[in-house]
Amino acid sequence: MRSAGPAQARARQQAGALLIDLRADHERAQGCAEGALGIAREALEHEPARYLPDVDAEVWLICQRGMRSQAAALALAAQGYRNVGTVEGGTDAWQAAGLPMTKPDIDEDFAQRYSRQMRLPDVGLEGQQKLEAARVLLVGAGGLGSPAALYLAAAGVGTLRIADDDVVDLSNLQRQVLHAQARIGMPKVASAALTLSALNPRTRIEAVPERVTSANVERLLDGVDAVIDGADNFPLRYLLSDACVKQGKPLVYGAVHRFEGQASVFDAGRHRGVAPCYRCLFPQPPSPEDAPNCAEAGVLGVLPGVIGMLQATEAIKLLLDIGQPLRGRLLRFDALSMRFRETRLLPDPQCPVCAPNLAFPGYVDYEAFCAGGGQ
Structure with a gap:
């Protein structure tokens, strides 16, 4: 030598x-x-x-x-x-x-801030620059949105557009770690912007204090590379899924209930006939009695942290186009037994929204759709 x-x-x-x-x-x-x-x-x-x-x-x-x-x-x-x-x-x-x-x-700030992440061969300088150029829509700044937003900002995602029309409440603080007691009564998106900007001032926060509806969902989706579902109700989940199919955006899904949570990636808009959408998993919404929200059923505070971090992980993988996303797979987590289970999800060839060669049927009254059990 x-x-x-x-x-x-x-x-x-x-x-x-x-x-x-x-x-x-x-x-x-x-x-x-x-x-x-x-x-x-x-x-x-x-x-x-x-x-x-x-x-x-x-x-x-x-x-x-x-x-x-x-x-x-x-x-x-x-x-x-x-x-x-x-x-x-x-x-x-x-x-x-x-x-x-x-x-x-x-x-220098970029080099030092992301030095540990850029050590990864699958990320490197090129991947980190790709993250900095990325835009993610986060629907909900609550239990799921809090950990997802924190880790996406820390990872260097350049723009986080956060949509939520709620304000910080004392009962939120047990799990919604974006917020603090001094901000009770503040709009959640404003509180989120304070926390995330303090964590990483390089990440641009677009705070949207609006309820996501059929009227504004496409405006919120405009220009984003991925969507994180931090919703806490079924009408919004169906709306997000339908809009992401129409606009060709990957949707990173998460949900929690008491001691259990689940996550998946619905990417039917970009992979028709190959990847399922939310409707393929839940063709009919459950009745309100069968699916109470956190305020009614309760939730272990750390559980949204686990699921939200899984959502952030999937979003980063999608943005970098690395690994195997949870596309076509549903990951279930039981906190009491500390077990993960995976279920394969197949696209429904008769899905009314994402079936191949099917024109988008239009948005519906999602509140009525869910209240009537999908009828």
């Missing part, structure tokens, strides 16, 4: 050799050797042919201080690469030698 000081490596780079910075995105965000190609060590070692198709090409590896580049050079040599060298002292030595450095077009 060859090694060279920064000045010699720079000369070889200028002569045509490839210089690869093996550090993670968040490290390179602090500055890297000019002209270096950023490829995380793990990715290079896992798929070297993807980045280095010519095993005889001259390549120089640089990390922070030189240790990782030595290990990576040995790994590449074991895979047949014959012309790999390392930069002694790494980026620290390169910078100390006064050699030219470059920085990505991000600021």
Whole structure:
């Protein structure tokens, strides 16, 4: 294995050799050797042919201080690469030698705030920038919306549009962690904006103190990449589902009842005939007697935290297009037994809203629809 000081490596780079910075995105965000190609060590070692198709090409590896580049050079040599060298002292030595450095077009706050997340190969700098450009509609700033909003803002989602027409009440504070006792009587969206802006001032909060109805739902959906259902009633859930099918938006569903909760992703608007919508799961709404709300039935305070964080996780996966979303799957959680169960969901080929090649039937009177058991 060859090694060279920064000045010699720079000369070889200028002569045509490839210089690869093996550090993670968040490290390179602090500055890297000019002209270096950023490829995380793990990715290079896992798929070297993807980045280095010519095993005889001259390549120089640089990390922070030189240790990782030595290990990576040995790994590449074991895979047949014959012309790999390392930069002694790494980026620290390169910078100390006064050699030219470059920085990505991000600021110090961005680099440090999201450094742990950008370490993830599935996120990186590109994914974090994608999150910062994303817009999410959060319907409800209550039990489910609170944890979802907190973690989406902390993760770096650029814009959160929060719609809720309610005000903070003392009975909310047991589970709605966006709010505080000093804000009792304040509109929930205003309270949410205070908390989230204090957590991450980079996230833009669009506070909408309105009840979501058929008249404004499409305006609220305009321009967003994903929707989180933090509703606490069936008419609003059916409305959201229908609107998301029509507008082609993924809907991250969550619900809680006493000690149990459930979550899923309804994405029928973008995947007709493949992914189900909310109506495929619940063709007919339950009677009010069979499905009391939290005020009537009660709820364990931490339960919305669990489900809301699952919703935030699914939203982030959708925004980054990584992993396997809960599309076509219903995840149930029982807090008393501490068990998760998963049920497969299939699209209903006769669904009145999301069946393939079916024109949108229009919005209905959802209050009457649910009060009449779907009739």
